[in-house]
Amino acid sequence: MRQNMVVRSYDSIVMIALILCATLFAATDAQSAGEGDDFKPPIAFAARLVGDADRSRLIVDFDREVTRDIYILDKPKRVIVDLPESVFSLDEEFRKLPKTLVKDLRYGTVAPGISRIVLELLKSVIVENHRLKKVVGEERHRLIVDLIKAKDSEFLKSVRDVKEPVDTPVSSRKKTEITAKDGPGDSTANQKFVIVIDPGHGGVDGGASGKNRTIEKNVTLAFGQKLKTALSAFDEFNIVMTRDEDRFMGLIERVKIARESNADLLLSIHADSLSQRSIRGATVYTLSERGSDEISRSLARKQNRTDLIAGLKLPPAEPDVSDILIDMIRRETELFSTQFARLLVARMQKSIKLIRNPLRSANFYVLKSPEIPSILLELGYLSNLEDEKLMADDEWLSRAVELSVEAIRDFFSQRIAQK
DSSP states (O other): OOTTSOOOSHHHHHHHHHHHHHHHHHHHHHIIIIIOTTOOOOEEEEEEEEEOSSEEEEEEEESSOOOOEEEEETTTTEEEEEEESOEEOOOGGGGSOOSSSEEEEEEEEEETTEEEEEEEESSOEEEEEEEEEEOTTSSOEEEEEEEEEOOHHHHHHHBOOOOOOSOOOOOGGGGGGOSSOOSTTOOOTTOOEEEEEEEOOBTTBOOOBOTTOOBHHHHHHHHHHHHHHHHTTSTTEEEEESOSSSOOOOHHHHHHHHHHTTOSEEEEEEOOOOSOTTOOSEEEEEEOSSOSSHHHHHHHHHHHTGGGGGTOOOOOSSOOOOOHHHHHHHHHHHHHHHHHHHHHHHHHTTTSOEEEEEEEEEOOGGGOOTTSOEEEEEOOOTTSHHHHHHHTOHHHHHHHHHHHHHHHHHHHHHHHHTO
16 A cells, blocks of 8 residues: 555544554664654765775765674675665665675665664675764765675674674665565655655746746746656656646646646746845745744745735635544655755755755645655746746756656665565
8 A cells, every 4th residue: 555645534634554563663662762753864975985996995085973783694695784864865876886796786775863874795704993073174974884805704703693684685776676676655666756846836827937937937937847757757757747737727736736746856946026125045944833934934824825926815724633544644745855855955055055054844735645755846036137037947857857767766775675
């Protein structure tokens, strides 16, 4: 049963929640052990494997200090690096293995609170040493693991006598070879991940406009269409657009499309304006009842009133049901949403101007489906001349789409890795 099926009744919610209980309680235990409700997973944003057939070194850069447990397992021979639950945002070049002691490499989340890197070996090795150090003058912590070729007898002495968990990570470079896809919606063998792209505004609701007459509804539709085209090149995705032309669509209808599509991910695209014209840069929003700051709260209030243009009244997103099982579903969805938001920020910061503190939260109506991981992407602010110029540039839009696709593939690769 897909976790993100449309929840039409209390009984349906209970049924879904019972399936999720074991996982959710495990996640709660992990948080109570030290992570807490505000835990944000570290990001592995750079990595490489160097060396030769006698000595090899794994180097992984994180945005903060991480704990690790490194050990050797046999049958097949491999080195395991266990980490706290992490976000992997690594370049394609890392997946091209040089001629080292390593035959294959996989990484991903294997259980609530635990991520893993697996180095499958060509021959017997021992871990000569490993260390984590702060890179001087930079905001990165570097994990270094040194392997050296060893005799079989030395290797066997180093093998840890443990029962390995059933879950093992699957490298994102192998995701197209996987038949049983797992994700926020637990997709099965012949099912694709459903991604709903929601270009904001449309029709009589033009949204924001810039000094040079760039209109928000046109920017969001152009980006949405480019993103759909790019994602459609991958067999594992099924793309749904809330609108693919210049027409008005209310917030209720947008949410309805996402839920009836059994969406695994919703991306709502906007290009708003602010009274502070100096503020610029892309921003990624997740749902929050309170909002992370006054700018975020103001934007949410404005977006949530857009239906008034067509004389529509916006009802509450969900009935006021206080059952703990509903809260559990919502909580896990929020974790998935935050995970994707962090991946998107990590990808975009490479070549897209971001606002200061680009990961924010606000009470956007379109993000309120309790079972669908959702984010709202502000591509920039049309109130700023530089942002307006970029968002009207086809090349810039294409680059923003490319980085978004990378983040989406990272996200579903990690969900697959949980299986």
